[in-house]
Amino acid sequence: xxxxxxxxxxxxxxxxxxxxxxxxxxxxxxxxxxxxxxxxxxxxxxxxxxxxxxxxxxxxxxxxxxxxxxxxxxxxxxxxxxxxxxxxxxxxxxxxxxxxxxxxxxxxxxxxxxxxxxxxxxxxxxxxxxxxxxxxxxxxxxxxxxxxxxxxxxxxxxxxxxxxxxxxxxxxxxxxxxxxxxxxxxxxxxxxxxxxxxxxxxx
Amino acid sequence: xxxxxxxxxxxxxxxxxxxxxxxxxxxxxxxxxxxxxxxxxxxxxxxxxxxxxxxxxxxxxxxxxxxxxxxxxxxxxxxxxxxxxxxxxxxxxxxxxxxxxxxxxxxxxxxxxxxxxxxxxxxxxxxxxxxxxxxxxxxxxxxxxxxxxxxxxxxxxxxxxxxxxxxxxxxxxxxxxxxxxxxxxxxxxxxxxxxxxxxxxxx
DNA sequence: TTTCACAAACCGACTGGTCGGTATATTACC
DNA sequence: GGTAATATACCGACCAGTCGGTTTGTGAAA
Numbered sequence: 308x309x310x311x312x313x314x315x316x317x318x319x320x321x322x323x324x325x326x327x328x329x330x331x332x333x334x335x336x337x338x339x340x341x342x343x344x345x346x347x348x349x350x351x352x353x354x355x356x357x358x359x360x361x362x363x364x365x366x367x368x369x370x371x372x373x374x375x376x377x378x379x380x381x382x383x384x385x386x387x388x389x390x391x392x393x394x395x396x397x398x399x400x401x402x403x404x405x406x407x408x409x410x411x412x413x414x415x416x417x418x419x420x421x422x423x424x425x426x427x428x429x430x431x432x433x434x435x436x437x438x439x440x441x442x443x444x445x446x447x448x449x450x451x452x453x454x455x456x457x458x459x460x461x462x463x464x465x466x467x468x469x470x471x472x473x474x475x476x477x478x479x480x481x482x483x484x485x486x487x488x489x490x491x492x493x494x495x496x497x498x499x500x501x502x503x504x505x506x507x508x509x510x
Numbered sequence: 511x512x513x514x515x516x517x518x519x520x521x522x523x524x525x526x527x528x529x530x531x532x533x534x535x536x537x538x539x540x541x542x543x544x545x546x547x548x549x550x551x552x553x554x555x556x557x558x559x560x561x562x563x564x565x566x567x568x569x570x571x572x573x574x575x576x577x578x579x580x581x582x583x584x585x586x587x588x589x590x591x592x593x594x595x596x597x598x599x600x601x602x603x604x605x606x607x608x609x610x611x612x613x614x615x616x617x618x619x620x621x622x623x624x625x626x627x628x629x630x631x632x633x634x635x636x637x638x639x640x641x642x643x644x645x646x647x648x649x650x651x652x653x654x655x656x657x658x659x660x661x662x663x664x665x666x667x668x669x670x671x672x673x674x675x676x677x678x679x680x681x682x683x684x685x686x687x688x689x690x691x692x693x694x695x696x697x698x699x700x701x702x703x704x705x706x707x708x709x710x711x712x713x
Numbered sequence: 714t715t716t717c718a719c720a721a722a723c724c725g726a727c728t729g730g731t732c733g734g735t736a737t738a739t740t741a742c743c
Numbered sequence: 744g745g746t747a748a749t750a751t752a753c754c755g756a757c758c759a760g761t762c763g764g765t766t767t768g769t770g771a772a773a
Contacts, residue, residue, distance in 0.1 A: 317749095320748080320749085335629060336625075336628065338541040341731075341732055341733080342732075342734080343731095343732075351749080351750095352749060352750045352751075353733095353734085353735095353750080353751085354735095354736095354737095354738095354748085354749055354750050355748070355749050355750075357733095357734070358747085358748060358749070359748090362733080362734080363732095363733070363734090415628065418628065421682070421686065422539075422621075422625050424686060425539065425685070425686065426539055426542065431686070434686060435686060435687050435690065465696070465699055466703075468691075468696055468700070469676065469700050469703070471679070472675075472676050472679030472680050472683065472700065473675050473676060473679055474679065475678070475682050475683060476675030476676055476677070476679030476680070477675050477679070479624070479678050479679070480641060480674075480675065480678060483624065483627060483628065483637060483638060483641075484638050487638065488671075493668070496668055497668070497671070497675065500672070503707075504703065504707045514768085514769085515768065516722075516767075516769075517721085517768095519768090520721075520722060520723095544757080544758060544759080545758075545759060546757095546758075546759090554723080554724095555724045555725060556724080556725070556726095556759095556760085557722090557724045557725070557761090557762090558722070558723045558724070559723095560760070560761080561723065561724095565759080565760080714773100715773085716771100716772085716773075717770105717771090717772085718771095718772100719768105719769090719770095719771105720767100720768095721767090721768085721769100722765105722766080722767080723764105723767095724763105724764085724765070724766090725763105725764100725765105726761105726762095727760105727761080727763105728760090728761075728762100729758105729759100729760095729761105730757105730759095731756105731757085731759105732755105732756090732757085733754105733755100733756090733757105734753105734755095735752105735753080735754075736751100736752090736753080736754095737750100737751085737753100738749105738750080738752095739748100739750070739751095740749075740750090741746100741747090741748085742745105742746090743744100743745085743747095
């Protein structure tokens with residue numbers, strides 16, 4: 308232990324609180340989870356909690372930030388590391404599939420974000436801008452495909468909206484009913500159909 | 511006043527409570543709305559509230575029932591009154607558009623249903639069966655189209671899943687950001703594209 | 714037609730309990 | 744000894760639901 312044992316332990320306490328809170332929020336919802344619940348799950352006292360976070364809401368916002376920056380990283384990785392357009396779309400679909408998978412193991416925290424977004428300005432802005440970014444990212448890829456001659460040159464805005472809407476719709480159903488279908492595979496096939504259409508359609 | 515003034519008044523009180531509660535739930539969410547809030551909005555005392563409803567939850571369930579049976583009625587109407595498959599799909603899309611429109615004027619109560627569904631078995635069953643019914647209804651229409659020779663004979667299950675997912679995804683985005691786009695028109699165009707694909711695709 | 718007993722409708726103060734957050738004490742590392 | 748980290752006891756606000764009591768239409772007897 309080279310440096311500061313105490314600070315290290317504190318960091319750990321903090322991340323345990325975050326992890327347990329995320330679990331509980333995803334499982335039972337923000338409102339139904341009390342600070343005491345989080346403390347108990349994390350094995351930390353209330354004083355400890357409020358030493359690390361100024362409020363329950365602040366912790367929630369930090370979870371949101373982490374999620375969004377994680378997704379941003381993924382988008383950047385895709386942008387920089389894929390060569391063909393088709394491959395980029397496939398990777399995007401995989402990311403969406405990953406999100407869907409997280410909804411399975413009690414990790415439906417994204418749903419909780421959307422839910423709170425309806426009633427809290429700050430979170431709302433994050434959520435809306437996230438959809439926007441996702442859609443624009445798809446659009447950028449599609450435009451690149453058009454320039455390559457891979458896709459027909461029309462209505463790309465609508466097509467990117469379709470892809471995001473499909474992902475959102477599938478995610479919501481998956482969050483609600485994880486075992487109702489193989490959602491990840493469904494989404495992949497859906498996107499496949501849209502892509503095929505894009506390639507063959509006449510304007 | 512022919513019959514029973516008192517019963518009539520009571521009925522009115524009850525429906526005012528339902529209406530105001532629906533408004534408030536849609537606007538601020540189930541948890542954030544107290545029974546006192548509902549009573550105040552409706553101009554009814556707490557005793558009055560509990561005279562009509564056994565609990566806050568019971569009122570919520572009644573709202574859910576009303577919504578679902580309303581949608582069922584619409585589906586039945588479509589089934590019995592449309593002749594061509596294309597027309598049926600257009601009408602389905604209109605119904606979805608109607609739901610989206612309701613999300614605009616603070617009537618995002620459907621979102622509240624989905625949200626509660628995650629944590630309450632009873633509501634969850636309703637929500638899941640509703641998706642199921644919606645998808646099966648689309649499928650039935652598509653199969654009819656296949657028999658007519660209007661559509662190609664393959665993958666209809668996936669196509670009906672696509673349509674429902676699109677509707678759900680668009681609805682969620684519309685509930686979150688009503689003015690972000692003309693969601694109703696978007697959905698119509700999206701469904702149009704899927705239909706075109708269905709007609710022309712080769713298996 | 715008037716009276717009156719009854720029940721449905723309604724009222725609002727109150728209760729038991731929960732929850733987010735705070736104030737204060739204690740510990741352990743620097 | 745001072746400071747960051749953690750613990751414990753506690754506060755005030757709120758909230759779903761209860762309860763004893765009051766109003767008001769109704770229907771039947773007088």
